[in-house]
Amino acid sequence: MKYKSQKVAYWFFALSMLLLILQIIYGFIMGFARIGMDGLHEFIPFNTARAVHTNLLVVWLLSGFMGAAYYIIPEEAQHELVNVKLAYIQLISLALVGVTAIIGYHFNWWEGRKFLEIPRQLDFLVVINVLLFLGLILATLFKGKRRTTTALVLSMGLLFAALLYLPGMLPFDSQVTDSFFRWWVVHLWVEGVWELIMGGILSFLLIKLTGVDREVIEKWLYVIVGLTFLSGVLGTGHHYYYIGVNKIWLIVGGIFSALEPLAFLAMALFAVNMYRKGEKKHPNTIALFWTIGSAIVSFVGAGLLGFAHTLPQTNLYTHGTLVTAMHGHLAFWGAYAMIVLAIISYSLPNLTGRKLYNSARGRASFWIANIGMIGMTVAFGVAGVAQVYLERKFKMEFMAVQKEISIHFVVLILCATLFTTGIILYIIDFIKHGRPNDEAMVILED
Numbered sequence: 392m393k394y395k396s397q398k399v400a401y402w403f404f405a406l407s408m409l410l411l412i413l414q415i416i417y418g419f420i421m422g423f424a425r426i427g428m429d430g431l432h433e434f435i436p437f438n439t440a441r442a443v444h445t446n447l448l449v450v451w452l453l454s455g456f457m458g459a460a461y462y463i464i465p466e467e468a469q470h471e472l473v474n475v476k477l478a479y480i481q482l483i484s485l486a487l488v489g490v491t492a493i494i495g496y497h498f499n500w501w502e503g504r505k506f507l508e509i510p511r512q513l514d515f516l517v518v519i520n521v522l523l524f525l526g527l528i529l530a531t532l533f534k535g536k537r538r539t540t541t542a543l544v545l546s547m548g549l550l551f552a553a554l555l556y557l558p559g560m561l562p563f564d565s566q567v568t569d570s571f572f573r574w575w576v577v578h579l580w581v582e583g584v585w586e587l588i589m590g591g592i593l594s595f596l597l598i599k600l601t602g603v604d605r606e607v608i609e610k611w612l613y614v615i616v617g618l619t620f621l622s623g624v625l626g627t628g629h630h631y632y633y634i635g636v637n638k639i640w641l642i643v644g645g646i647f648s649a650l651e652p653l654a655f656l657a658m659a660l661f662a663v664n665m666y667r668k669g670e671k672k673h674p675n676t677i678a679l680f681w682t683i684g685s686a687i688v689s690f691v692g693a694g695l696l697g698f699a700h701t702l703p704q705t706n707l708y709t710h711g712t713l714v715t716a717m718h719g720h721l722a723f724w725g726a727y728a729m730i731v732l733a734i735i736s737y738s739l740p741n742l743t744g745r746k747l748y749n750s751a752r753g754r755a756s757f758w759i760a761n762i763g764m765i766g767m768t769v770a771f772g773v774a775g776v777a778q779v780y781l782e783r784k785f786k787m788e789f790m791a792v793q794k795e796i797s798i799h800f801v802v803l804i805l806c807a808t809l810f811t812t813g814i815i816l817y818i819i820d821f822i823k824h825g826r827p828n829d830e831a832m833v834i835l836e837d
């Protein structure tokens with residue numbers, strides 16, 4: 392840590408870890424409900440648990456991204472955060488809005504729009520919160536001595552992510568129009584601007600961990616940004632296949648979304664090549680694991696498993712089944728969860744002054760969580776393919792199919808238990824680092 396104000400990042404990361412645990416609990420509630428153990432049904436029915444599970448995911452990732460920005464931007468810009476007090480206010484208001492939304496969901500205060508369930512009244516508080524965050528980050532960047540490509544890509548990603556939240560707030564009477572704009576948020580986030588955020592964090596971490604020249608690393612970053620926009624924007628069409636819009640989207644969506652894996656492939660090649668090229672052996676190997684791991688697993692989860700159902704001919708059968716859940720889990724895990732865990736692993740020792748990076752626990756956490764998540768992906772995948780055949784080829788009744796495939800959720804729960812063990816180990820490490828402190832500033836981490 393070089394700037395005192397970077398300490399605020401720690402608290403965003405802590406909030407992030409808390410919400411991750413909550414997200415996992417709701418995942419288990421759904422997993423058990425799927426095998427008939429639905430004792431909480433009266434208070435937490437499946438649809439509520441689902442909305443809470445996915446919204447908590449988004450909030451803990453956003454909190455992680457914000458923490459990442461509060462850590463990275465001062466260091467890249469070579470300037471203290473312009474106002475630390477406001478950053479803490481932003482943290483608390485983020486937690487309050489998140490908690491209000493989650494509690495509200497249990498009392499049926501939510502909108503039936505997958506991923507965008509937050510009631511529109513609360514959306515305005517989200518907007519204020521994000522404006523405060525962006526104001527602090529951008530002001531720091533512009534007051535700073537240095538404007539690096541890494542910092543610019545990260546900030547642009549965050550800014551565009553905020554702007555793209557707005558189309559999701561527009562009210563429409565038509566289900567088709569509503570769906571059309573919902574994807575501007577959901578798709579253009581994960582297959583567009585969030586990739587810039589990921590690219591920015593990845594670039595920062597690779598510069599620190601491999602010691603390869605910034606110029607080389609940032610050239611790759613341009614390529615990734617280019618590929619992302621080239622494919623991802625029109626790739627939105629893969630959500631417009633049979634929703635009631637013009638048929639042209641079948642071709643446009645098919646072609647451009649089929650190109651999307653290229654951006655993730657570039658990210659994976661980028662990370663592995665920089666790792667090979669780097670002469671510097673940074674002692675924080677755990678952070679390196681999560682960094683390279685994120686780039687590789689995102690290629691598998693988003694690139695390969697996304698491609699598996701992106702052509703209209705396949706999506707006609709797989710749409711909205713557990714095949715989607717299979718892809719959703721590994722893509723979110725690889726691209727966004729792992730990059731957040733990577734920046735946390737990198738920054739914690741620098742913030743707290745405790746170098747716990749060579750522990751067996753840290754390595755075990757990485758492998759157990761990943762093996763668990765891959766097992767979960769396989770369980771969802773097998774259930775999903777079975778569902779597609781039974782329901783859509785053999786025209787079995789929907790609920791009868793759900794019963795037929797419930798055995799796969801036993802496997803899911805077992806793998807999820809493994810996954811959760813990995814996460815618990817990670818959080819034990821997090822706690823063992825202790826609190827951030829100013830003495831940590833004497834550590835020269837790079």
Ligand code: HEM
Binds near residue numbers: 505696712726
């Ligand atoms: C990190 C990047 C990605 C993440 C986090 C992600 C996550 C998700 C999630 C959560 C859904 C379900 C959305 C919903 O129904 O509301 C979804 C749907 C989908 N994704 Fe991705 N995705 C990513 C990248 C990709 C890529 C690169 C492709 C294509 C190559 C792709 C293809 C699809 C398709 C076709 C659907 C629609 C599935 C359906 O019809 O039910 N995704 N994705």
Ligand code: HEM
Binds near residue numbers: 415419422448715808
């Ligand atoms: C250990 C814990 C977990 C369990 C047991 C679990 C289980 C589930 C279940 C049962 C669903 C609903 C699928 C359906 O519609 O039937 C779901 C949805 C989802 N979960 Fe998890 N989950 C866990 C952890 C995670 C993690 C760590 C992530 C992200 C990195 C994640 C991301 C998602 C997403 C994106 C969806 C929505 C998928 C879609 O749109 O189809 N889950 N989860």
Ligand SMILES: [Fe+2]
Binds near residue numbers: 626627630
């Ligand atoms: Fe998409």
